[in-house]
Amino acid sequence: MTTLPTAPLLLHTPALDEAKAPKDQVQRAAELAALHRAAGAGEAAAAWVRELAGHQGEEDHGRLLERVAEAIAQASSREIIPGSNGLLTEELRCTLAADVVLGASHTTGTLPELHAGERMSLIAVCAIAAAMPSCVLGDLARELEVLAAELDAATAAGRAASEALAG
Structure with a gap:
């Protein structure tokens, strides 16, 4: 007589739940850290744009x-x-679009007072900020850390351009 193999019986055990908990906590902590990092990078970028x-x-x-x-x-x-x-939202997408370097030229007939390094950095800052919310669809912590670092770099380049022009 042949016996059929049986699937192992999976039981709910506290030991298995405890083993999973630290991994979930580590992931959640990494996500919170990335969210804080992104917010900080965004505030720094926003401060530079307010200076502009x-x-x-x-x-x-x-x-x-x-x-x-x-x-x-x-x-x-x-x-x-x-x-x-x-x-x-559509409003945020429009506000962060690359045409930000044109400013309110449709009403003023002039372009904003931005120089080449500032324009490119402004476009980069807007594009990176606009991409950040989509990180929730992937590996939030890893992707947000990358974008936050790029946002910091774009802001630093913009500030350097602004300082070079002022000095």
């Missing part, structure tokens, strides 16, 4: 850059919602 806003001769350009700064801060913090679809 303060240097504008045209009030409309300054107001637009202030909105961009707020959108950067929001996209790099409050919009990163684990469990969400990772998409930005």
